[in-house]
Amino acid sequence: RPLADGGSSSPPTSSPAADNGTTSHPNGTLQQLPQIIIIGVRKGGTRALIEMLSLHSAVVAAQNEVHFFDWESHFQKGLPWYLSQMPYAFPEQLTVEKTPAYFTSAKVPKRIYQMNPNIKLSHPRDCVGHRI
Numbered sequence: 001r002p003l004a005d006g007g008s009s010s011p012p013t014s015s016p017a018a019d020n021g022t023t024s025h026p027n028g029t030l031q032q033l034p035q036i037i038i039i040g041v042r043k044g045g046t047r048a049l050i051e052m053l054s055l056h057s058a059v060v061a062a063q064n065e066v067h068f069f070d071w072e073s074h075f076q077k078g079l080p081w082y083l084s085q086m087p088y089a090f091p092e093q094l095t096v097e098k099t100p101a102y103f104t105s106a107k108v109p110k111r112i113y114q115m116n117p118n119i120k121l122s123h124p125r126d127c128v129g130h131r132i
């Protein structure tokens, strides 16, 4: 999995934990960088989406919004920190996180692309009507 390769959009990578994008646990589970990110939009039903996805046995979801790519204080901690925020999963499972604020930050697309240009992004298309 490609990782950030330097430049102002790249976080520091001081720990070896993110060298292959995973860190393992003795029971066979491991923390993986997400293969899927729900990027927005706020009040678009993103919590409902991630909770429905996590009902599937092939999916493990981060419990909290990580705000890695949009908050400088988090991004500067680097990919090892981002990885540490991910849930433990079996290798065949997919890891997903949701931070709807990613959709409104101009820095985010390049940063996500540098981490993994093949990542799947999810964006609930039809915002629920109760806010209109």
Ligand SMILES: Nc1ncnc2c1ncn2[C@@H]1O[C@H](COP(=O)(O)OS(=O)(=O)O)[C@@H](OP(=O)(O)O)[C@H]1O
Pocket (backbone or CB within 6 Å): 041, 042, 043, 044, 045, 046, 047, 048, 100, 128, 129, 130
């Ligand atoms: N299917 C469906 N139909 C109508 N409304 C729905 C649906 N799913 C989620 N919701 C409402 O969406 C609001 C939460 O959206 P998000 O999870 O994206 O919120 S957040 O941006 O992460 O804060 C939240 O609304 P509020 O309670 O008014 O905030 C949910 O009640």
